[in-house]
Amino acid sequence: MICMYKIGVVGERDAVIAFLALGLQVRAVETPEEAMRAVDTMAREGNGVIFVTETTAKEIEETIERYKNQMLPAIILIPGSQGSLGIGLAKIKDNVEKAVGVDILSKKEG
Amino acid sequence: MKLNVNPTRMELTRLKTRLKVAVRGHKLLKDKQDELMKKFIDLVRKNDELRRAVEDELTESLKDFMMAKAVMGTEMLEEAIIMPTEKISLNVSKKNIMSVNVPVMEFVREGKEGASIYPYGFAQTSAELDGAIKKLHNVLPQLLQLAEVEKSCQLMADEIEKTRRRVNALEYVMIPQFKETIKYITMKLEENERGTLTRLMKVKSMIQK
Numbered sequence: 572m573i574c575m576y577k578i579g580v581v582g583e584r585d586a587v588i589a590f591l592a593l594g595l596q597v598r599a600v601e602t603p604e605e606a607m608r609a610v611d612t613m614a615r616e617g618n619g620v621i622f623v624t625e626t627t628a629k630e631i632e633e634t635i636e637r638y639k640n641q642m643l644p645a646i647i648l649i650p651g652s653q654g655s656l657g658i659g660l661a662k663i664k665d666n667v668e669k670a671v672g673v674d675i676l677s678k679k680e681g
Numbered sequence: 682m683k684l685n686v687n688p689t690r691m692e693l694t695r696l697k698t699r700l701k702v703a704v705r706g707h708k709l710l711k712d713k714q715d716e717l718m719k720k721f722i723d724l725v726r727k728n729d730e731l732r733r734a735v736e737d738e739l740t741e742s743l744k745d746f747m748m749a750k751a752v753m754g755t756e757m758l759e760e761a762i763i764m765p766t767e768k769i770s771l772n773v774s775k776k777n778i779m780s781v782n783v784p785v786m787e788f789v790r791e792g793k794e795g796a797s798i799y800p801y802g803f804a805q806t807s808a809e810l811d812g813a814i815k816k817l818h819n820v821l822p823q824l825l826q827l828a829e830v831e832k833s834c835q836l837m838a839d840e841i842e843k844t845r846r847r848v849n850a851l852e853y854v855m856i857p858q859f860k861e862t863i864k865y866i867t868m869k870l871e872e873n874e875r876g877t878l879t880r881l882m883k884v885k886s887m888i889q890k
Contacts, residue, residue, distance in 0.1 A: 575770050575771065575772060575789075576770065576771040576772075576773055577770055577771065578769060578770070578771055578788070578825075585747065585750075586743055588746075588758075588759065588762070589742070589743060589746040589762075589813065589814075589817055590817070591762050591763065591765060592762040592765055592799075592814050592817070593765065593767075593769060593814075593817060593818060593821060594765035594766070594767045594768045594769045594790075595769060619771040619773045619784070619786065620771060620786065620825065620828045622824070622828075639835055639839075640835075640836070640839055642775070642782055642783070642784055642832070642836065643773065643784060645784065645828050645829075645831070645832035647824075647827060647828045647831055647832075649735075649736075649739055649824070650736050650739055650740045650743070651743075652743055652747060655736045655740055659732055659736065660729070660732060660733070660736075663725065663728055663729055663732060663831070663834065666725065666834050666835060666838040667725055667838070669838045669839075669841075669842055670718070670721055670725075670837065670838040670841040670842060671718065671721075671722070671841075675722065
């Protein structure tokens, strides 16, 4: 099954405006409520991937959690204009802990 | 904990079949879990690496973008990039990894042949913006790969957890329960048999007297 999807970006204005130049669908938001609505609308309108900046994402955990177990849309965190907050990496670690029981990734480093 | 059943021969046969099914199911699920885990670990390593790389690059390019914005002024910049030259859409197909449906993403650029990635004329924009957009343009394929890998990881983690629950429920609850109940019924039946036998012997000896 192959379908065409769009790609959306949600986040604060400074960070997401750059993606406009690439031809992605961009929604600049300021408050968590706006962000929630933007993500939900985008999911309904058939966006296959929604990039959300970390700064915005930490306010709308619930909404993101809701889409976590669906195949589409994939909500992916990207660093905002202030740089990476490490939420994305922490999410990966959560996944590992959930699946394996121990954190195997950070053991490799230290 | 044994199940609350009548100690009859019929119940015994039924339980034995159920035990057989449970053991077989347990073996299959265990195999599934092992395989899922193997795939998951490979994938999650890749996910980790990819995310680090993408985050670095993206931060860099956003920083450049901020610079460009500072140099050019917000309005000019927005005016310059408001009409992109290309449109990117996504082809999503499904892939089945051990009964987990994961998306496979492939993105399609729709733009005019040979159009440049810069959606503006060079007269009024600064070189910083060119650099920033070029960088962003180069990160995009990786970003989409990250999206695919990360989503797969999420879905697989979920499936692994579910499978583990099932395996544990079978291994530590269902199978011991069945075994114990089967043992209980066998004992009870044997006991009954012995009871009947002694009674028969007793009756026989009483008749003989």
